[in-house]
Amino acid sequence: MTVDAETLRDWLEGGEPVTVLDVRPQKERAEWKIPGSLHVDAYEALRARYPGALDGVSLPHDRPVVTVCAAGRTSLLAAEVLRARGFTAYSLEGGMKSWSGAWNTADVAAGVPGIQIVQVRRTGKGCLSYIVGTDGEAAVIDPSVDPVVYTAIAGKRGWKIVSIIETHVHADHLSRALPLRRAANARSPIAILAI
DSSP states (O other): OEEOHHHHHHHHHTTOOOEEEEOSOHHHHHHOOOTTOEEOOOHHHHHTTOTTTTTTOOOOTTSOEEEEOSSSSHHHHHHHHHHHTTOOEEEETTHHHHHTTOOEEEEEOOSSTTOEEEEEEETTTTEEEEEEEETTEEEEESOOSOHHHHHHHHHHTTOEEEEEEEOOOSTTOOOOHHHHHHHHTOSSOOEEOOO
């Protein structure tokens, strides 16, 4: 049994009772993690199929457990072990790799009549991007998720993406500006602003 990143994000944001159990090595978890998740460094024991790999883990029985690893394979083993102990357990499909692409949106008050702003939040990494639209056209600022996300949001609001603005150029930012420009057939070049 698996659960996708969007469903897990919805559960966590909605306050659903769920326990997230990260089974990656400590070094990987130290780099980044799902906020509020529990951790047990059981990666090697699970891969070796050691039956007692999760014996020392104390988890509440009144809620589902979602196990997490880097790519979603070892967490499948962890979920299997927990189900054998009587838990309702799922593995996060695609692991932390898929979590890094999870996103949601929020409308932001523009304070200017006729202008709408949609914040696109890459929840797995904490990155924010924006779509600013008016009069059937839109600009996307700092795109970091799949270009299809931006074109779909713009399409639902009756906007054509005409500009892409990049303000966040540095090594740990995943920019989707070039693929978005191609996907949206934006007429203006990408603007890079040093802010």
